[in-house]
Amino acid sequence: MEKIINPFSIKLTKNNTLPAAQAMLYATGLKEDDFNKAQVGIVSNWYEGNPCNMHLNILSKKIKLSVKRNGMVGFQFNTIGISDGMSMGTSGMRYSLPSRELIADSIESVVKAQHYDGLIGIPGCDKNIPGIVMAMLRLNRPSILVYGGSISSGSYNGKKLNIVSVFEALGEKNIGKISEIEYKNIIKNACPGPGACGGMYTANTMASCCEAMGITIPYSSSSLANSSYKKQECIKIGKYIKNILLKNIKPLDIITNKSIKNAITLAIALGGSTNLVLHILAIAKTANLDLSLDDIQNINNNVPIIANLKPSGDFLMEDIQNIGGIPIILKYLLNEGFIEGDCMTVTGKTIKNNLKKITEISFKKKIIYPLFNPIKKIGHIRILYGNLATSGAVAKITGKEGNFFSGIAKVFNSENSANEAIINNQIKKGDVIVIRYVGPKGGPGMPEMLKPTSYIMGANLGNQIALITDGRFSGGSHGFVVGHITPEAQNGGLISFIKNGDVIIIDAIKNTLTLKISKEEIKKRKKNWLAPPLKVKSGYLYKYTKTVSSASNGCVTDKFEL
Incomplete structure (x- = not known):
């Protein structure tokens, strides 16, 4: 007896x-025989305004053809995307x-309302990926993610470029390190085509x-957007979705405590973005x-950094693919018991x-280092606690910045005011930039602080100052930076009471974040503090x-939190 693989569309x-409903399905072009086939939703974050996403509809069409060739019906639909870089x-x-x-x-809504039996998701830019995975987990129907792929590197004057190069170039231009012409040419040559930002x-x-x-x-994560590998992945993906429909393998069978630990381990070994923390927590909760x-933090304490990848290192995802892709690194970590x-x-x-x-794996090209001789003996993601972060904060400490910083607070209630101060050379050695009221509620939306961190690096201040915030950082950020401070300023966290001239201590050995003022002074400041009004009063961000x-x-x- 043939196994039913269309339990929802039926x-x-x-x-x-x-x-x-059936009349409308005929209108889409289905024939009588198609009504016996599984229906697979094929969702992409395609839109034309961003290199990370502009090619996803092309991949989606290839995937639809693959689904059809494997005896199923594929229905393409779209969800939104927003360019972080832009x-x-x-x-x-x-x-x-x-x-x-x-x-x-939106994906949950479409798949449940349309009764699709399975789902293939095609993300590009970074929030696309966890958004699709969270939808897959909510739906718990056979699902596969096909990453849109990374961009190829740009080039100018023989130097490899990527998106962070242009942010840092602005800082270099402002201190006279490069000319206006060089600056413009870096902008023009940094992004040569489709794909997500190229570093880790x-x-x-x-x-x-x-x-x-x-x-x-x-290989999905390391094959480039415009590569033959990515095309081949799309061509054969129909076979894989058919197989897991037949075996009824669902996302909750795949994403478990063990596999999430594997994901965190790999990300730390690669020196990945601190946004990992937000997204992996959200995936786990879903x-x-x-x-x-x-x-x-416990995983981080036991996993060395072995990848020499940007933003802190020298190489890009294209270089990982050239030495054998993510599978070659996973096999190494598996063989070593990680x-x-x-x-x-x-x-x-199984994996x-x-x-x-x-x-x-080979270590000849110095892209990946052996575990016995790593770039850093423990991971770069530090979870800090202290009076400034009673519910935690996230630091990205690669080791190049040192592990301890004590400095004088320079406080800004917006990113723009901090950026102006950096550009106008108002930040000096020993300062701790504080950017607050940019958390999930105060921002709102917890915006990324790539601009100020890139300005800092471009102005050669990376080893001389620190930056703390209740906002978050781009994966392209590096330097002595601490984000995700909770409670956030909008909710009356201690970050909202900091004054210019206060001493702030960041200790990435003890994992502490401390404002050096007395408990009496904290009580006094708290008594005089009033929460500012929300920055928005209507629309989606207000609901958020x-x-x-x-x-x-x-x-x-x-x-919801109680």
Whole structure:
């Protein structure tokens, strides 16, 4: 007896009391025989205004053809995307993180309303990826993620370029290190075509996590957007979705405590983005799995950084693909006992079986270092606590910045005012820049602080100052930076009481973040503090401020905090 792989769509296609639904399916071009086939939703974050996403409709069409060739019906649909790189440093960045929730909500809505039996998601920019994964977990129908792929590197004057190069170039221009002409040419040549930002920034971090979790097929995270590998992935993906429909392998069978640990382990080994913390917490909460900031810290304490990747290193995702892709690194970590091999994946096999025929890693090119001689002996993601972060904060400490910083606070109630101060050379050695009221509620939307951190690096201040914020950082940020401070300023966290001239201590050995003032002074300042009005009073961001959880709980909106 043939196995039923269309348990949801059959409720429309074989229900004699729903003639209108069937008439509409005929209108889409379906034939009588198609009503017996599984229906697969094929969702992409395609839109033309961003290199990360502009090619996704092309991939989606290839995938639809692959689904058809494997005896199923594919229906393409779209969800939103927002360019972090383009909105960075503008009011538009407030929509970036909240877009993750819109993506998950919209996919859940379409798949459940349209009764699709399975789902293939094609994300590009970084919030796209966790948004799609969260939707897959909510739906828990056979699903596969196909990453849109990373961009190829740009080039100018023989130097490799990527998106962060242009932010840092502005800082270099402002101190006279490069000319206006050089600055313009860096802008023109940094992004040569389609694909997500090329370093181990948030998109590539989360794509790598998805491969480690098993929700993509091997090589999906490291094959470039315009490569033959990515085309081949789309061509054969129909076979994989058919297989997991037949075996009824669902996202909750794949994304488990073990596979999430694998994802965090890989991301730390690669030196991934601090946005990993927000997104992996949100994914775990959506899957009803227990995961805390302390769990992430415990993994971090036992995983060395072995990847020499930007922003702190020298190489890009294209270089990872050239040495054998993410599978070659996963196999190395598996062989050394750092990841679990018995986790199920969308191939219908365990991760260990997927990696059986993968060749052994070589360390000749100094892109990946051996575990016995790592770039850093423990991970770069530090979870800090202290009077400034009673519910936690997230620091990205690669080791190049040192592990301790004590400095004088320079306080800014917006990113723009901080940026102006940096550009106008008002920040000096020993300062701790404080950017507050930019958290999930105060921002709103917890905007990324890539602009100020890039200005800092471009002005050669990276080892001389620190920056702390209740906002977050781009995967492209580096330097002595601490974000995700909770409670945030809008909720009356201690960060809201800091004054210019206060001493702030960041200790990445003891994992503490401290404002050096007395308890009496804290009480005095708290008594005189009033929460500022929300920056928005209507629209989506207003709804977001009313439902979003704290950064320490992943900023989810569908599981309310008491």
